[in-house]
Amino acid sequence: MTAPLDYATRYWKLGFVWHPVCPVEHGCSSPGKIPFSLEQGQHLAGWQDRQLSKQAPQLSKMRRVPSYSKCGIGCLTGHVSGIAAIDIDGEAGEYAWEEVKEGDVETWEYTTGRGRRLLFRYSVAARTVRPQEGLEILLDGSQTVLPPSRHPTGRLYTWKISPDDLEEPEPLPPWLASKIETSHDWSVRISRPTNEGMRHLTATSIAGYLVQHHLPPEVVQELMLAWGEAKCDPPMTAGEIKRIVMDLQKKEERKSSPKALGKFFGLPPEFIGNF
Numbered sequence: 001m002t003a004p005l006d007y008a009t010r011y012w013k014l015g016f017v018w019h020p021v022c023p024v025e026h027g028c029s030s031p032g033k034i035p036f037s038l039e040q041g042q043h044l045a046g047w048q049d050r051q052l053s054k055q056a057p058q059l060s061k062m063r064r065v066p067s068y069s070k071c072g073i074g075c076l077t078g079h080v081s082g083i084a085a086i087d088i089d090g091e092a093g094e095y096a097w098e099e100v101k102e103g104d105v106e107t108w109e110y111t112t113g114r115g116r117r118l119l120f121r122y123s124v125a126a127r128t129v130r131p132q133e134g135l136e137i138l139l140d141g142s143q144t145v146l147p148p149s150r151h152p153t154g155r156l157y158t159w160k161i162s163p164d165d166l167e168e169p170e171p172l173p174p175w176l177a178s179k180i181e182t183s184h185d186w187s188v189r190i191s192r193p194t195n196e197g198m199r200h201l202t203a204t205s206i207a208g209y210l211v212q213h214h215l216p217p218e219v220v221q222e223l224m225l226a227w228g229e230a231k232c233d234p235p236m237t238a239g240e241i242k243r244i245v246m247d248l249q250k251k252e253e254r255k256s257s258p259k260a261l262g263k264f265f266g267l268p269p270e271f272i273g274n275f
């Protein structure tokens with residue numbers, strides 16, 4: 001029988017930062033829904049703030065752990081996986097979705113225990129928002145359980161439009177992206193106190209915003225150091241901030257490389273080979 005975690009390689013190839021979720025028999029408050037460490041046999045601590053592995057899954061090693069076949073599979077949403085997951089929860093969610101949506105939507109989609117989830121391509125650093133009751137846009141700091149995991153109701157998360165049906169998910173439509181911007185006031189995010197559990201993610205998000213606006217990395221670093229001193233409890237180290245800014249800068253440079261631009265304009269690789 002296939003276990004949900006057998007799909008890890010497949011999800012990894014799609015760029016998802018995947019992880020096991022705890023078994024539905026787990027005696028916790030959200031069985032079947034929380035990132036889980038196979039090695040330690042317990043919830044994965046601090047997963048919102050942790051750089052989860054982007055390495056290829058080592059399935060043969062994982063299969064030796066007895067809880068392997070009982071665990072579900074999930075992935076981080078947001079810029080790390082390049083995915084925004086729209087959670088439409090029950091009747092309230094369907095109602096809210098009808099109010100928000102503009103035109104027909106066809107992208108990767110699957111059923112959950114009580115509703116459905118749509119996946120869109122989205123690589124901007126932004127936090128999860130709930131524009132309306134029953135409707136949530138899962139981004140940085142959240143994760144989503146994926147098919148064919150089991151829900152505590154006994155139902156399986158099941159694809160309606162899978163990566164087999166549609167090669168790429170749709171980019172996040174502007175009418176959804178606008179919900180994110182309006183709910184994200186940068187001045188609020190920068191000024192509020194940030195605890196240890198959230199500081200890495202918040203720093204990545206603020207520094208990402210500055211880097212995308214083409215501030216030189218030295219300037220971003222100095223600003224982030226001041227922010228880390230003033231707003232983080234405990235303060236972030238200079239080394240940690242430097243690493244975050246350097247990673248973001250490298251990512252930004254890759255985006256504007258001749259190869260990436262060539263891809264954007266649909267140029268063949270031979271054409272851009274000389275740049």
Ligand SMILES: [Zn+2]
Nearest residue numbers: 022026028031
């Ligand atoms: Zn659990």
